[in-house]
Amino acid sequence: MLQPQVKTKLSLVALLIASSMLTACGDSTTNIVEKDPIAVDDEHDHGDDHDHDHGEISTAGRLVISAKDSNLVSVYELKDGSLLDTFAVADTPSALAASPAKRYALVVQRTTDRVEFVDGGLFQEDHVDHLHVYQQAPELTNFVLSDSRPTHITATDSQLAVFFDGDAASSAPAAVAVITEADITTDSNGYPVLNYSINMHGAAQARGDYLISTIRDTESATTLPDKVAVYEQHGDHYHQEQAFDELCPGLHGSAQNEHFIAFGCTDGVLLVEQDGVTFTASKLVNTADFSGTMRIGTLVGTEHAEHFVGFAGASMFAIHAEDGEMELVDWQSSEGAGVIGYGFADHGEKFVLLDNQGYLTILSYHGHEHEAANVGEVEQPAFEFAAKVQLTTADISTMPAGSRFELAISASDDKVYVLNPIDSSLLTVDIGDGEVVATKQLNFTPHKLVWLGIAEAAEAHDH
Template structure:
């Protein structure tokens, strides 16, 4: 069983650690309309969200209120997080501890419920939840707006097989252990995409000399587990990286991209080969997608490619990469109208996403808009093991970047392509993730 409970001893240790870091006394704030009173007063609920930021070489994760930059609370998880990620609805931060086989969940305190006749926003103090996933080497995390698939690689040295857990926001909130799990019989550095009752996940040959899979299968949920329904004939050698949009699921291969199209309960596969823009050992190793975006963005080193699954096209994106630049963050932003790229030279590149090519204007799908310099200090002075890190707001046109050189948090307005706020941190930042309500029921601007 993947899900574990915190022991009483662990809870007591957590309480003692947190008491040294300060406590939060924020109360739950709900918003309901008052019948017949259009001008009623109500408490503000943050529409800009919160950030969870981990400290380098530390098990501490701090949650900040973005509206005023205040520190709400700091939590001690079991070990140093190797990554931070957000739950499907952005309420919870996943503190992934890969080398110690553990994922803990921090409630950011901002969430929304559907009350049938209206959406109800809530605001409360952040807290470390009792929901924990424990299995071997949690690595790749992919999420839609309703489901999250977490791929556990397993471990060859201990003969521990891989597994995939698919959870929802409700599973975390209710501390459930009834979520479905796909259990493999051998380890692999795989990838999975959850799509309702289906899971599109990888397969590795037991005789393979690498931990990377080379095939993909469709699995259907049956209660707390999955049944294999279909293994695609198309090979995807050296498979690494996956993403999905409304109709397609993509996987990166050494020789191109494997595309799976879903039409109801029918899944079909096709292969999109690398173009002449690929040379040497270049291959797509990372894919990014969004539900309503027609294109995937694929990365081969510092080269970015627009991948149109329906039209079967791969086009090189001109993001005006600087010589020697390597990417440290990227993603769709501003409700999918833009795509941002953060590099190790201290620049944030902003692309306008048009969704498709405008033939009359010969406008590419991703068009260079601006490049924002985030650091004036010599990037060669970056502390060892650190890098610029990115978090993207799901509620507005802001992105957030940590600068370990100066121990600062930068707020960037990508509509105006400028830094609008700088916050000094009293610790060396490591990872960060945005938490909040993607579409607040009502903006509270007073």
Template sequence: MKIQTKVAYLALAMSAALLTGCGDTTVTINELPPIVGDDHDHDDDHDHGGVNAAGRLVLSAIDSAFVQVLELPAKTELNTFVVSTTPSALYASGDYRYAAVVQRNDDLVQFIDGGLWQEDHVDHMDDFQAAPRLMPFQLSQVRPTHFSAADGQLAVFFDGNAATGAAAGVAVLTDADIGEDRSDYPQLSLTTHQHGLAQPRGEFLISSIRDANSSTTLPDQVGLYHQHGDHFDLEEIFAVSCPNMHGSAQNHEFIAFGCSDGVLLIEQDGETFTASKLANTDEFSGSMRIGTLAGHDAAEHFIGLAGAAVFAIDAEDAEMALLDWQPGAATAIWGYGFAEQGEKFVLLDNTGALTIFNYHGHEHEGSDEPAFEFAAKLALTAANLADLPAGARFQLAISAADDKVYVTDPIARQLHTIDLHDAEVVNTKQLNFIPHRITWLGIAEPEHGHHDH
């Protein structure tokens, strides 16, 4: 398997054009001057105190191939790009500089440079900013599906295709790979298609493995792979099985995978990896299983989602506890994640409400106080959810630089800014299109403009 990179030339021969195709949506595309490469003079758009610390947002529109970049905190429009087809998902790269614009059914991932990045100058870090741009770097393997970012790396899992016989595979990218349009980034070629997943761990990769004779597309084993140049070699298949695997996450010491019978936990100690199984608790019944996991390098716990049930998973102590997130009428979770450098956890549900937890880790070890403390619930809409446009739902983006999260409302065509510290909506922007996908880009730990409470 070789994932090809190619240059796409999109001709927008206009300074202001109108793009339609989202029902009655009208979007104005404002072309900005072209940006030179990363080897530009450091004086370009660089002010040691003036680099945007709040970051930028990337949004797509329902049933449209346009993608818009907004400057935070004011959410002003910086640029709008036309990609090849309607994006199915948006993800941030490993260091949050680039947005992966996923077009799954077209076997394509394009990348947009958000224009904010940081460079290590040995004795200090310098922050830089430039105008956004559509990158020449692309991925064009079959069915890009699961994206997992950790410690500056982004693992892209391609499911392959049962009908055509295309096998699954993984590409592991750094921001430098994307920015320099490299083709020698490490890749893993698997032997059959699968609805799989992978987690990058430096020179190692933890990836799902599926038996080609299995009756399901879901894998049931996990392999440890070691990078050698532009490829990965299999070092070990863990003996602990994970039937109907779906969902994965990692923190500083553990990698977790959701299984129908529990959670597979893999602990890393240097170059040694040890697998164990944390079985489902008595709160599970019927076909209930954890199919989504969230982790953070600064958090000792994982969060596991089993439908609308939320579980705190202590990997070190091998414990799983059901959280009362006061769901009310909610029956599904649409967005989730650790926020504020791992100090909070947020849930966006299908009533349009945002639930905020304070995360305490093992601060309360030995007491009855939970690691996740319910802090607040914000109702972000009073509209009838039956009025949601077809294919749309509320979407969540989490800042990696401060205590803000952003939620799109496709019914009202709005974009909300929520301050997690004060648990309140601090700003709402009216959009002239129906929002679909969203992600945050920026500098996770900016040298200037740190948020402080």
């Protein structure tokens, strides 16, 4: 069970140790730049004029970047490339992720059972007649999640589900914590938690008062679950309301859109449809494009996209849940390419794939296939190849051990960002023009990154 008592500030001793590690651990060339605090856009009486001047507030956002083999995470201002601050977290991050509104970075430390949160400093509040925008200095927050093996993190525009796998060796069971931006901001411990009785490498999707999460048989020889249930929130915990009969062997990967929740199975995709308080499940079986041990193990979705994207190795599939269709997408992969980064971009108008050969593929997303206007014409596919951008000419075999290219997608414009650990560079890619538009040299070997800032709403693709 999550332990509320760990959600406190680091002790003075820990802080002193962390401070000493700024120069002693990881890459000693990492610079910490002391800057004057960024002024908060303070509240005052504007009278009837709510057309506030936010000209100095960054619309490009900020990046949080971790250093390889280090407990240091740095926050960069994208509009000028400046380093705003560097923080020492408890341990080397295994992953970075963004909170629902993109204000906070989750600094996941899987092997030490901890998730810390960095406030990126850019956010907005609803002031009834307008959205008030704020910009302030980044900081390491007091809010901490602590439970066994935090692994899969999924987010909507309002909720975040953190799945803790648990650990058989220590008899630690799995758990799911569902939090909001407000929980992080107020350092709350009142968020709901689903506590399991056994460990599992599971998946969960939060949908308001409901949580769609996995079930693992206690007699199973694998840590992967094979069923899904609906849980309803009751204060600080969840009750199981419904378990679906449909099996999902080897379940791995999940995503959701406006009406459906999808889970990857060895034999297809389990689709759960929500209509108000009613949930129904169906199975979309693998098509003839699958062979051997191919299976959907990764799923991507977003609220306004009709399609889920499923990956079976380097094969990409467009999955239309409502119509029960699964189509192979030709993303014109390079020989031997493996997909290591992906996501909807440019407010849902594009989908990008980063591969391990150093290329970024850009696909245009059209929503549902458009019917041919005339007999003999070919229907326009949901995902259409737009461009392929070469990110490096370096020998890929020189990639540092344990490193890979890493992708972050802006939620405010048509830019994506790629870390190249081979030469410790940060690339800015304009996916509208399909080209690298900026390169920044880092003075440390980067490991993970995430974009933070003020997100703009994605386009609805309802054709």
